[in-house]
Amino acid sequence: MAPRGWGCWRWAAQPRARLLSPAAAPLGFRQLLSTVELVPHICVVGSGPAGFYTAQHLLKHHPQARVDIYEKQVVPFGLVRFGVAPDHPEVKNVINTFTQTAHSTRCAFRGNVTVGRDVSVSELRDAYHAVVLSYGAEDHRTLGIPGEELPGVLSARAFVGWYNGLPENHKLTPNLNCDTALILGQGNVALDVARILLTPIELLEKTDITADALRVLRQSQVKRVWIVGRRGPLQVAFTIKELREMIHLPRSQALLDPADFEGLEDLIKEAPRPRKRLTELLVQTALKPPKGEKADGKAEAPRAWGLRFLRSPLKVLPSPDGGRVAGIRLAVMKLEGSGENAQAVPTGAVEDVPCGLVWWFKSPSGVIATTMNDGFLTGQVLLQDLEEGVLPIGPKPGYSSIEPLLKNRGVQPVSFEDWEKLDAEEVAQGQAAGKPREKLVDPQQMLQLIGH
Numbered sequence: 001m002a003p004r005g006w007g008c009w010r011w012a013a014q015p016r017a018r019l020l021s022p023a024a025a026p027l028g029f030r031q032l033l034s035t036v037e038l039v040p041h042i043c044v045v046g047s048g049p050a051g052f053y054t055a056q057h058l059l060k061h062h063p064q065a066r067v068d069i070y071e072k073q074v075v076p077f078g079l080v081r082f083g084v085a086p087d088h089p090e091v092k093n094v095i096n097t098f099t100q101t102a103h104s105t106r107c108a109f110r111g112n113v114t115v116g117r118d119v120s121v122s123e124l125r126d127a128y129h130a131v132v133l134s135y136g137a138e139d140h141r142t143l144g145i146p147g148e149e150l151p152g153v154l155s156a157r158a159f160v161g162w163y164n165g166l167p168e169n170h171k172l173t174p175n176l177n178c179d180t181a182l183i184l185g186q187g188n189v190a191l192d193v194a195r196i197l198l199t200p201i202e203l204l205e206k207t208d209i210t211a212d213a214l215r216v217l218r219q220s221q222v223k224r225v226w227i228v229g230r231r232g233p234l235q236v237a238f239t240i241k242e243l244r245e246m247i248h249l250p251r252s253q254a255l256l257d258p259a260d261f262e263g264l265e266d267l268i269k270e271a272p273r274p275r276k277r278l279t280e281l282l283v284q285t286a287l288k289p290p291k292g293e294k295a296d297g298k299a300e301a302p303r304a305w306g307l308r309f310l311r312s313p314l315k316v317l318p319s320p321d322g323g324r325v326a327g328i329r330l331a332v333m334k335l336e337g338s339g340e341n342a343q344a345v346p347t348g349a350v351e352d353v354p355c356g357l358v359w360w361f362k363s364p365s366g367v368i369a370t371t372m373n374d375g376f377l378t379g380q381v382l383l384q385d386l387e388e389g390v391l392p393i394g395p396k397p398g399y400s401s402i403e404p405l406l407k408n409r410g411v412q413p414v415s416f417e418d419w420e421k422l423d424a425e426e427v428a429q430g431q432a433a434g435k436p437r438e439k440l441v442d443p444q445q446m447l448q449l450i451g452h
């Protein structure tokens with residue numbers, strides 16, 4: 001049986017080669033190779049959901065495959081840990097599945113290793129049969145309008161990283177000493193940010209939001225949050241669950257201009273069901289606000305959030321002393337076309353909105369569930385390639401050849417057992433503070449706990 005493909009290796013339950021004498025004829029020798037070295041070494045870059053779902057599929061469907069997951073952060077799980085909002089703990093349950101995967105004896109987590117800096121992709125390609133790049137999508141670094149360098153202008157991603165304990169955003173400490181914040185973007189991340197700003201502090205205290213963020217949010221003066229979109233109410237990108245959470249936020253009221261919503265119900269008769277239900281809820285909230293007791297004191301609510309449509313940022317306006325943001329100039333847009341594909345074009349009119357904080361979010365869309373399908377598919381294609389002999393045939397050293405490289409370069413990889421020490425400490429500290437966990441953010445403290 002020539003080792004043309006990986007099929008025979010994959011299904012070989014026993015290393016039959018052990019029965020062969022090393023001095024056997026050439027055919028026997030080839031067979032020895034094909035059966036002794038039947039272990040495919042696969043490298044996954046990034047330990048977010050895409051990386052973990054790919055690893056899960058590979059380990060499940062190939063009885064010998066070994067998977068190393070490289071991660072630039074000290075800790076695993078990517079945006080499940082550093083993106084998903086602290087008041088959505090149920091979304092983070094996927095971590096249990098990822099932990100099971102990491103516990104496989106054929107899987108290893110190699111944290112604190114930045115691919116492209118500490119080790120190159122070509123070095124990984126030499127060491128492994130296949131390298132899967134699942135390192136997520138970096139945020140755009142800039143908003144691209146004048147005034148964006150002013151204090152008080154932040155990327156939503158950095159703000160999210162800050163309240164979620166991402167070490168590189170640890171020192172962000174936004175100044176919440178203003179009454180109005182404005183968020184550019186009308187997706188779920190925008191609503192996450194608005195919700196975190198407006199949620200009563202006693203509710204946030206029960207989440208895994210960092211102690212540092214709690215301290216700043218406790219002093220927050222922010223009373224109003226505008227959520228601004230380039231297009232109209234039929235093009236918003238957030239989903240109904242997140243909208244409902246906004247509508248039900250305690251001690252906050254919705255500021256929706258009825259004129260934005262009149263007549264919308266007629267336009268969505270043919271729309272897909274999710275868009276229809278979302279729009280119905282928006283229309284109902286804008287046009288039929290609860291009256292009397294049901295209003296639940298909302299009209300006197302101390303805080304508010306609102307949606308502004310057909311507005312595109314032109315310029316951040318400075319305070320008189322030029323020291324921070326005082327407002328934003330927005331271009332008034334109109335729609336060309338309709339439905340999901342409608343394009344926003346400038347009308348020529350502008351509007352200035354006073355605000356002490358501006359956030360923006362530009363990043364590819366997608367949710368954890370999409371990464372599951374993509375990860376499983378990637379795993380499947382990779383196994384097919386192995387089977388069909390498309391990938392390198394013959395032995396590969398895997399981590400044993402990368403380890404000395406990292407060592408020479410002074411890189412200290414963190415294992416999954418190391419992470420579990422940090423995890424235990426976070427849970428213990430959290431329990432003491434009455435929350436699910438207190439995320440560690442200080443790299444030095446992490447280093448000490450791991451005992452490197």
Ligand SMILES: Cc1cc2nc3c(=O)[nH]c(=O)nc-3n(C[C@H](O)[C@H](O)[C@H](O)COP(=O)(O)OP(=O)(O)OC[C@H]3O[C@@H](n4cnc5c(N)ncnc54)[C@H](O)[C@@H]3O)c2cc1C
Pocket residue numbers: 045046047048049050051070071072073076077078079080082083084085088091113114115116134135136137157160189192363365366367368369371
């Ligand atoms: C603020 C925010 C909130 C979200 N909330 C939700 C939600 O509630 N529900 C939901 O379903 N989805 C949510 N999402 C979307 C979800 O987080 C993503 O779809 C998902 O995390 C993408 O998975 P990924 O593995 O592709 O990327 P990531 O989760 O980004 O993982 C990529 C990993 O690769 C690592 N990496 C990057 N570069 C390197 C390198 N050079 N070397 C080694 N490692 C590297 C990163 O550190 C990271 O750990 C949210 C996204 C954001 C931004």
Ligand SMILES: *[C@@H]1O[C@H](CO)[C@@H](O)[C@H](O)[C@H]1NC(C)=O
Pocket residue numbers: 074112410411412413414443446447450452
């Ligand atoms: C991570 O690696 C760097 C070197 O790249 C090292 O200085 C640091 O101590 C390591 N962190 C941990 C927690 O091991």
